[in-house]
Amino acid sequence: xxxxxxxxxxxxxxxxxxxxxxxxxxxxxxxxxxxxxxxxxxxxxxxxxxxxxxxxxxxxxxxxxxxxxxxxxxxxxxxxxxxxxxxxxxxxxxxxxxxxxxxxxxxxxxxxxxxxxxxxxxxxxxxxxxxxxxxxxxxxxxxxxxxxxxxxxxxxxxxxxxxxxxxxxxxxxxxxxxxxxxxxxxxxxxxxxxxxxxxxxxxxxxxxxxxxxxxxxxxxxxxxxxxxxxxxxx
Amino acid sequence: xxxxxxxxxxxxxxxxxxxxxxxxxxxxxxxxxxxxxxxxxxxxxxxxxxxxxxxxxxxxxxxxxxxxxxxxxxxxxxxxxxxxxxxxxxxxxxxxxxxxxxxxxxxxxxxxxxxxxxxxxxxxxxxxxxxxxxxxxxxxxxxxxxxxxxxxxxxxxxxxxxxxxxxxxxxxxxxxxxxxxxxxxxxxxxxxxxxxxxxxxxxxxxxxxxxxxxxxxxxxxxxxxxxxxxxxxxxxxxxxxxxxxxxxxxxxxxxxxxxxxxxxxxxxxxxxxxxxxxxxxxxxxxxxxxxxxxxxxxxxxxxxxxxxxxxxxxxxxxxxxxxxxxxxxxxxxxxxxxxxxxxxxxxxxxxxxxxxxxxxxxxxxxxxxxxxxxxxxxxxxxxxxxxxxxxxxxxxxxxxxx
Numbered sequence: 155x156x157x158x159x160x161x162x163x164x165x166x167x168x169x170x171x172x173x174x175x176x177x178x179x180x181x182x183x184x185x186x187x188x189x190x191x192x193x194x195x196x197x198x199x200x201x202x203x204x205x206x207x208x209x210x211x212x213x214x215x216x217x218x219x220x221x222x223x224x225x226x227x228x229x230x231x232x233x234x235x236x237x238x239x240x241x242x243x244x245x246x247x248x249x250x251x252x253x254x255x256x257x258x259x260x261x262x263x264x265x266x267x268x269x270x271x272x273x274x275x276x277x278x279x280x281x282x283x284x285x286x287x288x289x290x291x292x293x294x295x296x297x298x299x300x301x302x303x304x305x306x307x308x309x310x311x312x313x314x315x316x317x318x319x320x321x322x323x324x325x326x327x328x329x330x331x332x333x334x335x336x337x338x339x340x341x342x343x344x345x346x347x348x349x350x351x352x353x354x355x356x357x358x359x360x361x362x363x364x365x366x367x368x369x370x371x372x373x374x375x376x377x378x379x380x381x382x383x384x385x386x387x388x
Numbered sequence: 389x390x391x392x393x394x395x396x397x398x399x400x401x402x403x404x405x406x407x408x409x410x411x412x413x414x415x416x417x418x419x420x421x422x423x424x425x426x427x428x429x430x431x432x433x434x435x436x437x438x439x440x441x442x443x444x445x446x447x448x449x450x451x452x453x454x455x456x457x458x459x460x461x462x463x464x465x466x467x468x469x470x471x472x473x474x475x476x477x478x479x480x481x482x483x484x485x486x487x488x489x490x491x492x493x494x495x496x497x498x499x500x501x502x503x504x505x506x507x508x509x510x511x512x513x514x515x516x517x518x519x520x521x522x523x524x525x526x527x528x529x530x531x532x533x534x535x536x537x538x539x540x541x542x543x544x545x546x547x548x549x550x551x552x553x554x555x556x557x558x559x560x561x562x563x564x565x566x567x568x569x570x571x572x573x574x575x576x577x578x579x580x581x582x583x584x585x586x587x588x589x590x591x592x593x594x595x596x597x598x599x600x601x602x603x604x605x606x607x608x609x610x611x612x613x614x615x616x617x618x619x620x621x622x623x624x625x626x627x628x629x630x631x632x633x634x635x636x637x638x639x640x641x642x643x644x645x646x647x648x649x650x651x652x653x654x655x656x657x658x659x660x661x662x663x664x665x666x667x668x669x670x671x672x673x674x675x676x677x678x679x680x681x682x683x684x685x686x687x688x689x690x691x692x693x694x695x696x697x698x699x700x701x702x703x704x705x706x707x708x709x710x711x712x713x714x715x716x717x718x719x720x721x722x723x724x725x726x727x728x729x730x731x732x733x734x735x736x737x738x739x740x741x742x743x744x745x746x747x748x749x750x751x752x753x754x755x756x757x758x759x760x761x762x763x764x765x766x767x768x769x770x771x772x773x774x775x776x777x778x779x780x781x782x783x784x785x786x787x788x789x790x
Contacts, residue, residue, distance in 0.1 A: 208702060208783045229706045236704020247699045247787065251405035261703045263398065266389045308703070 155347050156182040156205055156316065161214035163200050163370075174200040176370040177214065182349065182363075184315070187342045189350045189361035197370035198351045199320060205349060206318045207235050219315065236265050240309030242338070244321035246301045248293040248308075254300075255280065255289040258308045265312065279307040283337065299330025306337055310346070317341060319350045323357055335360065390709060399717045406689065410721065413685050417725025417767075418732050420675035421759045425733025427671045428755035430740070431664025436748040438660060442653045448489075448620055449522065449649045450627055452479075452613040452634075456643050472638050473609030476538045476598060481633055482615055487626040490616040492519035493538060493598050497605040501547075501594055503555045503566040510551055510594045512568060514601020515614075522616045525590060530562045530577030534597035541599040545573040549581035550591035568594065569604050623648055668755055672762055678725070679766030686718055686774035690781075697778050698786025711779040718771025719764060726763035730756065 163175040174197045182188055190198045203209035204216060207223060216223045218238065226234065248257045255276050262272045280286050283303040293301050302322060309317060319338060323331035335357060342348045352358050366374035403410045454474045479493040495514035500507050517532050519525070532546045545568065552561045552575075561575045573596060581591045602608060617626035627646050634644045690697070697710060705713075737749045 203784050206702070208787070229708065232701070232704050232706035232709070234704075235702060241702045243787065247695060247702075249696055249699070251401060256401075260700075263394045264390055264700070264703055264705050264709065266391050266394075269391075312704075 155184045155186070155219060156180065156349075157217040158204075158211075159215045159217075161204060161211040161216060163197070163204060163209065164212045173370050175204070175211070178370070178372055180365075180372065182347060184347055185342070185345050186363055187339070187348045187350075187361045188363045188365060189352060189358040190365045190367060191352060191355070191358040192367035194353075196367040198367045200370075201367070202318050202320055202349065202351045205316070206239050206241055207231050236261055237312055238315050240312070240314040240317045242302070242305055242309050242317065242319040242322045244324040246293070246298075246305045246325070248301055248304060250293050253290050253292055254285060254296065254304045257293070257304055258311055260308060261312050275311060276307075279311050280304075283307045297330065298326045299333050302326060302330070302334045303337060306334070306341075310341060314346070316347045316349065319348070321352055321354075322350065323354065324352070331357075395713065395716055396720070399713060399720055402689075402693075402713075402717060403721060406692070409685050409689065413682055413721050414725040414728055416678040416681040417675075417722050417763055418729035420671070420678040421726045421729025421763050422732035422736060423674050424668055424671040424755055424759035424762075425730060425751050426736040426740075427667040428664050429733070429737050429749050429751045431660065431667050432752045432755075433740075433747050433749040435657060435660035435664060436750070438656045439653065440748070442649055442656070448617040448623055450615040450617060450623065450630060451647045451649075452615060452630055453645045453647065454609070454643070455645060472641065472643050474613060474634075474644065475608055476602075476610065478634060478637055479610060479613040480538060481637060482613070482630055485626065485629040485633070487618055487622040487629050488615055489618045490518045490522050492516050492522050492614040493610045494519065494612040494614060495598055495601040495605065495607070495609075496611040497601065499569040499604060501551065501555065501566060501568050503564060504559075506555050508551065508554055510568075511592060512594050512596060512601055512604065514596050514598040514604075516598060519595070519614065522614050526580040527577045528580040530575075532577050532595065535599075538598050540597070541603055542597045543571065543573045543600065544576045544597065546577040546579055546595040547575055548579045548589070548591040548593045550589075551594060552578050568596070571600070571604060573600070623650065664752070664755075668758070672758075675759065675762045675766055678722075678763070679770040682718055682722060682767055683770035683773060686714065686771050687777070689717075690714070690774045690778045693778075694781060694786045697781050698783045698788075701781070701783040702787065707779040710781075711775050714775030714778050715768060715771055718767045718775065722763045722767025722771075723760075726760045729759070729763070733759075 158178050158180040160177040160179055161175055162173065162177055165172045165174055178201060190201060192198045200209065204211055211224065218234065223231070223234070249260070252260070258276045258279055259272050262275065277286070277289070280289050283306065285300060285303055285307070288296060288300060288304075293304070296304065317338070322338065323334055326334060338348065338350075339360070350357065350361060358364055364374075364376040365372055452474065454472070476493050479491050482488050482491045492515050497512050498509055499512050501510045502508070513519075516538050517534055520527070520532060527546065528549065530546070533542075533544055535542050545566070547561065555561070555566065556564070561578060564575050565572050566575060567573075579590050579593065579595070596604070598610075615626060615630060617623045627648060630646050631642060631644070635642050700710060733751065737751060740747065740749045
């Protein structure tokens with residue numbers, strides 16, 4: 155599903171080169187539930203951004219569903235993000251001037267899905283999140299938990315293969331956090347591949363596979379077979 | 389691929405989300421377009437106005453002035469140099485040509501006109517009854533029974549409506565005797581106050597037989613000779629005939645200037661068209677300013693919506709898509725602003741028409757098209773840089789901002 159071959163990412167800060175990822179090898183299979191933990195600056199968010207095609211590795215190769223992502227054009231990359239990947243962010247990132255329904259509809263609008271199909275799918279997605287009565291509310295009129303559920307509905311509306319969550323409960327109180335975790339884990343049960351980046355050991359501990367990062371390297375992987383994974387070469 | 393209707397819906401939504409900024413941009417565009425429309429309308433109005441004035445001068449008209457016009461390119465009415473006078477005999481000799489239909493000699497002077505103790509300085513024109521037909525002057529009342537022979541004086545006068553009002557008040561004027569200078573004339577008619585006619589305010593004119601005017605001002609010479617050609621096609625021939633006649637009668641000296649209405653009209657037309665272009669160009673500068681405002685506002689929009697742009701990228705919008713969305717927004721705003729400006733401009737024109745009903749104000753189609761075209765291209769050109777900046781945004785950085 156996801157395969158990283160000695161992926162490095164170096165940021166240029168002034169004239170200094172700051173390594174964020176250092177030769178990371180990682181393979182995630184279809185339907186896996188993975189958490190990535192580690193201290194701030196350990197490179198876990200950078201790793202997530204590269205997996206989500208928001209960032210490109212400085213060196214190394216990345217295969218998503220056996221396609222070499224590093225070779226894609228901007229247009230193909232955008233299409234892959236749209237159809238294969240869903241994002242859930244700590245700060246929800248809902249468009250404030252749009253209603254919950256419009257926010258959920260956004261990826262389908264960008265993808266040119268016919269309006270009739272869109273309306274059906276939005277209604278079904280909001281219903282699944284228990285938000286049918288909030289469809290016409292703007293984000294400002296929703297609670298944090300509700301906003302995150304709208305964001306999850308939006309992230310999954312294109313039925314992606316991979317769901318990437320960056321501190322999905324980081325901005326929520328305990329109760330809504332638990333609710334959101336429950337919603338996300340239900341998606342895993344239905345076969346989605348889930349990668350969660352978090353500081354929260356409780357959330358991280360729930361994953362079937364737990365990865366620890368320090369200083370841009372994977373230092374611990376609960377699936378030991380993948381920890382010893384070494385690239386077989388191109 | 390995103391649907392066109394969705395693009396418009398998204399853009400409308402985005403523009404509606406920032407009311408003040410959208411309103412400012414529309415206002416700037418609207419003012420720019422409106423000023424182009426109004427200013428070119430005024431310029432065009434001036435052109436049409438002058439055209440109409442010339443048309444009221446009479447058709448197929450040639451005007452003969454004493455003196456040779458040596459300066460080229462100068463105002464045709466100002467004639468330099470001294471020359472032999474034009475006499476009534478010269479004028480009447482022109483009638484021999486087949487190209488000439490009518491001839492009216494004209495002497496002009498200023499003299500006090502009085503009746504019943506009231507006195508007023510008036511422009512006195514001396515001519516023949518043909519003057520009325522040549523210049524399309526109508527009589528509201530009475531007639532102008534000047535003798536057929538232009539060399540014979542006769543104490544009859546036709547007066548303008550304003551003079552009638554000021555001298556006679558509610559009293560009936562026709563049949564009354566008034567004094568022009570030290571001579572007595574009987575009022576035989578009133579000129580219809582149908583507008584004005586280049587150079588003369590018909591309302592303030594007193595028309596008497598040419599010989600009477602010459603006696604009054606003690607001069608044998610004429611101020612002008614008005615010649616009406618048989619048709620438009622023979623105007624050039626008539627001009628040649630006029631020049632050759634004067635040459636013959638003035639011992640081979642070509643000492644008159646013949647102005648054809650067409651030539652004067654063409655000159656004015658050219659000048660006023662240039663004027664319209666000039667004011668239109670000045671107004672177009674305001675469209676450029678509006679364009680820069682659009683750029684500024686769009687740049688603010690891009691930084692305001694940075695995290696939204698990051699989100700759109702995460703949701704699968706390519707660089708090209710983001711570029712298209714922002715360009716569409718700029719184009720749509722400038723189009724709507726342009727249309728508002730058109731309405732504003734037409735409203736301004738209506739206001740001018742309401743204030744000055746005599747002034748023909750019409751927005752020339754080319755100015756309307758140019759204003760809208762410039763508005764749209766200003767939107768696109770000045771919207772391109774912000775849109776490009778949005779498209780290039782790094783999604784990770786953009787999303788890091790809340």
